[in-house]
Amino acid sequence: MKQVFLICAHKDIDQLNALVAALCDPDFTVYVHLDRKSALDPAALHPSARQVAPRIDVRWGGFSQVNATLVSLRQILHEQPEFDKVIFLSAQDFPLLPNALLKRELMRLKDRELLETAPIRPGGWNVGFRYQFFYREGGGRLERLACGLANRVLRASGRRRSMPDGFVPHGGSSWWALSRDCLAEVLRLADAYPRLMRFMRTVQCPDEMLFQTLVMHSRFAGRVLSDNFRYVQWPEQGARNPKVLDAGDFERIRASNAHFCRKLDSQASAGLLPVLVQWKESRAAA
Structure with missing residues (x-):
């Protein structure tokens, strides 16, 4: 079954190309969105990757992150009439499963939408x-x-904004794996509710809110498995960005059920990357 990978990238062409190379497979199609303001040279991108156009100037925490994803998805759905899921990655992800095993896992989960999500409220995700x-x-x-x-x-009046058009806010990780039909419904809803999309332009980190809110509003809500199968480690003190993984994280990664881990840096994770490659190769041989 065909799978599509969408990678958003803003730095380190060698690390990006290594990820694309790892996903080279007859059943995989890889799209890459290059941040418009980055120094990445499109001509240096791995030849098997398809570039998203137009490129969006992406700013952390803003609607430009959502816009880049929506632009990418519209291109993918236009160009790819048949596939199972879009797996959304950053260029700082690393695939923990050999492709044959990843395909089997995705086939096992073909009837589920892999979307980390929770209601945004006290007692849920309190943001x-x-x-x-x-x-x-x-x-x-x-x-x-x-x-x-x-x-x-x-603040002075004690008032708070609420989502328009009866939408109930949900949120979670901005990295997911959603079916073609689900994404087509997400794009339809985005077009059908312009007031919600205008509202999302004025919220913080809409990339961690819009997709969850739309999917949980749709007929696909019952298919959601609130697990994106990513290993991410957040600093105990709390931070807006996850920890850059290093060799000391390997045992925890190996004990997880993750399909991918993030985030990795070619320099800071230099001790971890060869260990992950060796472990992944051993899984392919098993």
Whole structure:
């Protein structure tokens, strides 16, 4: 069964190409979105990868992350009439399963949407502030001042914003594996609810909210398995970014049921990468 991998990348062409090379398989198609502001040379991209166009200038925490994903998905669905899932990756992911085993695992999960999700509320994922207040991506000084003033008014009045059109907020990891039919429904809903999409332009980290909210609003909600099969380690002190993995993380990675681990850096993870490669090769030979 055909699978599509969508990789978003903003640095380190060698690491990106190594990931594309690892996913070279007759049953896999790989798309890459290159951040428009990055120094990555499109001409240096692995020849088996398909480039997403247009390229979006991606800013952390803003709607540009969602926009880059939506642009990529529209191209994929236009060009690929038949496939099982899109597996969404960053260029700092590493595949822990050899391709034959990864294909078997994805076949086992073919009737599920692999989407880490929880309701955004006290007792669920308590990050309501991300959408209850205004967040501005970029803009000039006056726009930032207006955003800050609006938030001060909300706090002083005790009021909070809510999602439009009856949508119930859900959130989770921005990395997922969703079926073609589910993604077609996500794009349909995005087009059908322009007010929600405008609202999402004013929230913090909409990439960790929009897809969960739309899928859980759709007929695919019952297919969701709240597990994206990624190994990620968050610093105990709390941080906005996950830990860059190193050799000391290997045993925990090996004990997981993850299909991919992240995030890796070609320099900071230099001691871990050859160990992962050797372990992966041993799994292929088993």
